[in-house]
Amino acid sequence: MSALPMPPQDVPAWCQYILQLSGVVLDANKSYLFESRLSPILHRLGCGYAELLARSKLEPKLQAEVIDVMTTHETSFFRDSTPFTLLRQFLLPQLLSSHGKLRIWSAACSTGQEPYSISFILHDSQQDVSGCQILATDISAHALAVAQAAEYSDFEIHRGLDPHAVHRYFEKTPQQHWRVRPPYQKDLSFKQLNLIEDFRSVVPPQHLVFCRNVAIYFSLETRRILYDRLADCLLPGGILVISSTESLVGISERFIQEDHQGVKYYRKIR
Numbered sequence: 001m002s003a004l005p006m007p008p009q010d011v012p013a014w015c016q017y018i019l020q021l022s023g024v025v026l027d028a029n030k031s032y033l034f035e036s037r038l039s040p041i042l043h044r045l046g047c048g049y050a051e052l053l054a055r056s057k058l059e060p061k062l063q064a065e066v067i068d069v070m071t072t073h074e075t076s077f078f079r080d081s082t083p084f085t086l087l088r089q090f091l092l093p094q095l096l097s098s099h100g101k102l103r104i105w106s107a108a109c110s111t112g113q114e115p116y117s118i119s120f121i122l123h124d125s126q127q128d129v130s131g132c133q134i135l136a137t138d139i140s141a142h143a144l145a146v147a148q149a150a151e152y153s154d155f156e157i158h159r160g161l162d163p164h165a166v167h168r169y170f171e172k173t174p175q176q177h178w179r180v181r182p183p184y185q186k187d188l189s190f191k192q193l194n195l196i197e198d199f200r201s202v203v204p205p206q207h208l209v210f211c212r213n214v215a216i217y218f219s220l221e222t223r224r225i226l227y228d229r230l231a232d233c234l235l236p237g238g239i240l241v242i243s244s245t246e247s248l249v250g251i252s253e254r255f256i257q258e259d260h261q262g263v264k265y266y267r268k269i270r
């Protein structure tokens, strides 16, 4: 199926629409993204970009599909490894000994690999983790449905997991998928949540937030507001983990950057 070229006059309206819905900043240089990602919908509906835009504004199901295709869901188990080593060796022992029952939030969890990786570490720790809860949220209903189904392909499983880990954390389904074993699923809850909306009243106070590889798509101002709201959702001294390519320097004064064996994380200070 070939990608239909987007008429230049449609590009600004589409960029504005995606920005308003998701905070994701796209500009005219990214018109190829619209073309490749929207083409299957255009072909299916037999319409052009302008008509799709108008219909999407009126039809919530179509709007959800547009958001889903226009956001990037790239992820993997134990993605980038160092934040998870930090969690296993340092943050978890520290947080468990001072707080006991932890609340951990994977904000922008995509298809679930991040919150399940957190759950694997939590349950592998030799400590009492009963009562700990992991909240996993994303704007994309489709990504969340995949996360909630907890079933992954061979390809997804072998990105980030060695054979020993695969057999420890997953069981094979009759359809030859890999399903996360029940003990690693039981403390997770899933919720659709848009990080550019004011989520503070719907997220209970957290000890630890993973918010990785999503703010990179937002404007500086949107990031400022996001990190301010994340600080409001964290308990005093709570921890924010972002990716190594992101930084709060010059963006938020509510956190201080700390470091454990070269891996940076942020502690709420106000």
Ligand SMILES: C[S@@+](CC[C@H](N)C(=O)[O-])C[C@H]1O[C@@H](n2cnc3c(N)ncnc32)[C@H](O)[C@@H]1O
Residues within 6 Å of the ligand: 021, 022, 023, 024, 071, 072, 073, 074, 075, 076, 079, 107, 108, 109, 110, 111, 114, 137, 138, 139, 140, 143, 193, 194, 195, 196, 211, 212, 213, 214
């Ligand atoms: C690249 S993935 C990152 C997944 C995971 N955090 C990781 O680092 O592997 C980005 C996710 O952010 C989600 N996203 C984009 N805009 C969002 C928004 N405004 N609110 C919540 N999630 C959003 C996308 O749906 C996507 O699943």
